[in-house]
Amino acid sequence: MSEGEYKVPIKEPIKTKDLDPDFKYEIADTYLGRHITACFKCGACTGGCPVGILTEIYKPRQIIGEALLGMREKVLTGGELWLCATCYTCEDRCPQKVNITDVIIALRNMAFREGHTPEALIEQARNMVETGWIQKTTASMDKRREELGLSRLPKMAVEDMQKIVKATGFIKYLYKKEDKK
Amino acid sequence: MEEEPRIGVFVCHCGLNIGAVVDAKAVAEYAATLPNVIVSVDNKYTCSDPGQEEIKKAVKNESLNRVIVASCSPRMHEPTFRKAVEEVGLNKYLMEMVNIREHVSWVHMQEKEKATEKAKDLVRMAVMRAALLQALPKKEVTILDRALVIGGGVTGINAALDLANQGFKTYLVEKTPAIGGYMAMLDKTFPTLDCSICILAPMMVDAGNHPNIELLTYSEITKVDGFVGNFKVKVKKKPRYVDMDLCNGCGDCGEVCPVRVPNSFDVNLGKRGAAYVPFPQAVPLKYTIDSENCLNFNYGICQTCQKICPKHAIDFNQAEEEIEIDVGTIVVATGFETYNPAPKREYGYGVYNNVITSIEFERIKNAAGPTHGKVLRPSDGKEPLRVGFIQCVGSRDYRVGHEYCSNVCCMISIKQAVQLKEKHPKAEVYIFAIDIRAFGKGFEEIYRRARDMGVVFIKGRAAEVIEDPKTGNLLVSAEDLYVGKQLEIELDMVVLATALLPRADAKELAQTLNISLGQEGFFLEAHPKLRPVDTFTDGIFLAGASAGPKDVPECVAQGKAAASAAACLMARGKIEIEAITADVDNELCIGCELCTLECPYGAIQMIEELNKAEVIEDVCKGCGTCAAACPQFAIFMKHYTDEQILAQVRAALTDVKERPLIVAFTCNWCSYGGADLAGISRYQYPTNARIIRLMCSGRVDPTFVFEAFKLGADGVLVSGCHIGDCHYATGNYRTETRYIAMKHALKQAGIDPRRLRLEWVSASEGEKFASVIREMVEELEQMPALLPKMERT
Known part of the structure; x- marks a missing residue:
């Protein structure tokens, strides 16, 4: 778009065939998402959302609304889910007792299983499993700590952690087939 | 009645309400195979004129002496069918209803076959009961032509005015010193922006001056005894410390009063003296001295108002007074907060x-x-x-x-x-x-x-x-x-x-009046659509925001409706009431006096010279708690005799096709209504329960429960009003005591006591009734089958 020129974005309406009417039941069948259908779209969640103040991309009412409408693809792949700070303010204020934060977590679980997690978060999870820290520690970090008179970082129970992720099947979502560990 | 029972069974489709789930034709065909059944047919709409005609014709042509209608809840159409059989000369207590709509088709919509089986079972239970039914004589009471209206807001004022204008003496009781309620506090009313007090004040004045209205302001109801047409009401009149006859509302006392306290009429935003009228247009325009804040009552000083009052109306020695009034009907219009x-x-x-x-x-x-x-x-x-x-x-x-x-x-x-x-x-x-x-x-x-x-x-x-x-x-x-x-x-x-x-004291008033509260705490109407100003207690009516949030026109309409409903009763002067009372068999009575202790109303006395108990029929309300307690089976509970109830229990447990099978005893007022509401709201639950309707859960004689287990019931549910809400004041306390004793007895008999369950379900708790049955079925399914051998024989 060149300067001074305004392009009208053309959009098709959302059509029935684009909607998955079972999506809401799928969410409601998970423990965390069980109250989603009680939402009456009042917006108290979004009105007080501390993330929403910083970015208008994140609106719990919109996510819940899209989910109830059946916009499966948009909700799970859109990436907005991952912006929630899980502060539970929305959940505390929802007059219909929709546990919104938990619903978001339920949706994250679904998105994760289907491989729609942002790569940066997957990376953090891999670090966690491999080192016990979400950020990889480096030799220079250790050195810097020593210079500052800080103790060495404790050793994490990495082996236990790996047992858990293997037993729960979590591990298969972390690595693609080619970089099999 | 010695004659052979000749029973007619009429199974209703209720259009598709029943017909779409229950195979009504099959139920009717099944009923025809039962003992004493002479006629058995199915109808599209039994309550319609042709439906009723068919019943009447069958009674005449086949000389039926018992009629069973399997259709909706008796709380809906019992009066209809009772009237129909009376028209062909049959006593109305010989008509029995089977609830296959609220208790079957509406709650088992996905289980058509099981629902049909359940309907057959319920009809069988009714047939066995019907054979034992007895005609009862008509019982009439006179209705006093005086009314009581509780609450002096716009609703109560309208109710009182309408009653008074029809010539009925009306007491209007208001808790605060003046009538007017919330509407007197408002500035303008929506949507027309009328000045609220301008339209209300003339009505307040009318009520204050009406020759048929006696205002009892600054007063509260403390006790209500009696029944429709004959209520005895105790009213506590709080002392105003001002002689109502002398005070002319000049306001000198208020002016000199040195005290300034928040005025509750101004939602505590403004101030008033300890001698005050809440607002300038107050009716009655009589001052009140608030003893909580008055210096005389707190420190024994001041008395300035007394000195200045030109009419010498102030009397610090006034005491609380209790008066008793006799009224025929009561309108409850206590509003909201x-x-x-x-x-x-x-x-x-x-x-x-x-x-x-x-x-x-x-x-x-x-x-x-x-x-x-x-x-x-x-x-x-x-x-x-x-x-x-x-x-x-x-x-x-x-x-x-x-x-x-x-x-x-x-x-x-x-x-x-x-x-x-x-x-x-x-x-x-x-x-x-x-x-x-x-x-x-x-x-x-x-x-x-x-x-x-x-x-x-x-x-x-x-x-x-x-x-x-x-x-x-x-x-x-x-x-x-x-x-x-x-x-x-x-x-x-x-x-x-x-x-x-709902007002904070609504629960207390509900208990005093013996009326029900809904889930939200507002008073519960007898039917949400068709009986919006009636309660389940005859002669007591509801109006306005005490039954749920309402605006001014709705409150006025309800006040007038309740007045009209009350006037209908009083204008007739007489009303037929249920003839369901207890009777003592002198031959069997051993004079143990247990029943006199059980009766919530003191309706049973001892005849000293004979050492036998005697029921005072006019005082007996028919709960049956005495009959359940009598160790001699000497008390005969009309229309709910031991034999009639046991016949239902036995019928429920012959030819059992479904396990686990639950025999459920519900009281007429709360739990049967709760089960009805589950139906009306279409809350689905398993088909395993067979409901037996009693007047009170206190009627459940342990014999009924043990008989049920003896015959192979997997579970027994006893369900009544919540403690404190019993329609018979304290009947359910007896239920609870017996329940604990029965649990012990079951344990000793080697039966898992969890098979017997007591649940309080109010008429507004449809969802609770459904979940109780759901939970019970789940729990019973976990348990090993009870008496498997007996089941096979």
């Missing part, structure tokens, strides 16, 4: 000065209010030119336990916004609402008018209010759905549209 929004901390009520409630706004806007009609904000007394209204505060809110919409708040806020705009067209007025509910006459029009005046509607629930401590201004956050963005609006004042709640 408003929600205190302090628990909704995000809105800062009680913390930020400039956050007020709707009713506080009314007083501020009212010319007779604390600011003489100038809208000034509390923090600095400045006129707010940027005002926001936050809707649904405490309504539609599961967090604070009020799930309902309060009906009036949308219109109150819109009206108040219009009032602000009328005064200052440039004022910035916002209404934060989830959605605007404008369903009444003229409502949509005032909504449009508000928009035309420039009121801004934000579609979204306000999330929080934050105060700027320097200015006292408020920042409201919300998401506007249309813009799709978060907003932060700076305002001078915020008005919270608070919910309407």
Whole structure:
């Protein structure tokens, strides 16, 4: 778009065939998402959302609304889910007792299983499993700590952690087939 | 009745209501195979004229002496069919209903075969019971032509005026010193902006002067005895310390009183003396001295008012008085109270000065209010030119336990916004609402008018209010759905549209009057659609906001409706009441006196010379608690005899096709109604329960329960009104005592005591009834089968 020129974005309406009417039941069948259908779209969640103040991309009412409408693809792949700070303010204020934060977590679980997690978060999870820290520690970090008179970082129970992720099947979502560990 | 029973069974399809789930034809065919059944047919609509005609014809042609109608709840159509059989000369107690709609087709919509089997079982139980039914003589009582109206708000005033104008002596009891209620506090009424007190005051004066109305202000109901047509009511008259006959309302006492305390009529925003009238137009215009704050009562000093009163009306020695009045009917119009929004901390009520409630706004806007009609904000007394209204505060809110919409708040806020705009067209007025509910006459029009005046509607629930401590201004956050963005609006004042709640003392009054409360705590009407001003207690009627949030016209209409319903009874002068009472068999009675202790009404006395018990029939209410207690089976409970109930239990357990099978005893008033509501609301639950209706859970004789287990019941449910809500005052306390004893006995007999369950289910708890059955079935399925051998034999 060149300067001074305004392009009208053309959009098709959302059509029935684009909607998955079972999506809401799928969410409601998970423990965390069980109250989603009680939402009456009042917006108290979004009105007080501390993330929403910083970015208008994140609106719990919109996510819940899209989910109830059946916009499966948009909700799970859109990436907005991952912006929630899980502060539970929305959940505390929802007059219909929709546990919104938990619903978001339920949706994250679904998105994760289907491989729609942002790569940066997957990376953090891999670090966690491999080192016990979400950020990889480096030799220079250790050195810097020593210079500052800080103790060495404790050793994490990495082996236990790996047992858990293997037993729960979590591990298969972390690595693609080619970089099999 | 010695003659051979000749039973007719009429199975109703109720269109598709029953017919779509239960195979009514198959049920009728099955009924034909049962003993004593002479006629058995199915009908599209049994309650219709042709349906009733068919019953009447069959009674005549086949000389039937018992009629069974398998259709809806007896709470719906029992009077209809009783009348029909009476018209062909059959005693109405020889008609029995089987509830295959509320208790079967509406709650087992997905299980057609099992539902049909259950319907057959219920019909079989009724046939066995019907064979044992006996004709009972008519019982009539006279109705006193005097009425009592409780609550002097706009509803009560209208009810009292209508009753008085029809010539009935009416007592109007009001708790506060003056009548008028909430409506007297309002400035203008929506949607027409009529001045509230201007339209109410003439009615108040009429009520005050009416020769047939006796005002009992500053008074409370303490006790209600008796029954329809003959209530004995005790009224406590609190001392005003002012002689009502002498006081002429001149106001000298109020003027000299040195005390200043918050005036509750001004929602504590304004002040009044200890000698006061709540508002200038008060009816009766008689002063009251509030002993809690008066210096004479606290320190023994002052007495200035007494010295100055030109009529010498002040009497510090007045004492509380209790009077007894006899009335035929009672109208309950006790109204509502408003929600205190302090628990909704995000809105800062009680913390930020400039956050007020709707009713506080009314007083501020009212010319007779604390600011003489100038809208000034509390923090600095400045006129707010940027005002926001936050809707649904405490309504539609599961967090604070009020799930309902309060009906009036949308219109109150819109009206108040219009009032602000009328005064200052440039004022910035916002209404934060989830959605605007404008369903009444003229409502949509005032909504449009508000928009035309420039009121801004934000579609979204306000999330929080934050105060700027320097200015006292408020920042409201919300998401506007249309813009799709978060907003932060700076305002001078915020008005919270608070919910309407049941009065805090509603429960106590319900117990005094023996009427029911709904789930929300408002009084429960006998039918939500067709009997909106009746209660389950004959002769007691409901009106106005005591039964749920209502606006002024609805309250007026209900006040008039309740008056009309009460007048219908009183005009007749007589009414037929249930002939269900107890009777003692002198041969069997051993004079143990147990029944005299059990009876909640003292209706059983001992005849000393014979050492036998005797029932005083006029006092007996027919709960049957005595019969359940009698160790000799010497008490004969009319229409609910041991034999009749045992016949139902036995019939439920012959030819059992479904396991686990539950025999459920429910009381007529609460739990049977709860089961009906489960049906009306279509709450689905398993088909395993066979309900037996009794008048009170206190009627459940342990014999019935043990007989059920002996014959192979997998579980027994006893269900009644919640403790404190019993229709027979204390019947369910007896139920509870017996329940504990029965549990012990079952344990000793080697039966898992969990198979017997006691649950309190009110008539408004349909969902609870459904989940009780669901839980019981689940629990019983986990247990090993009881008496498997017996089942096979």
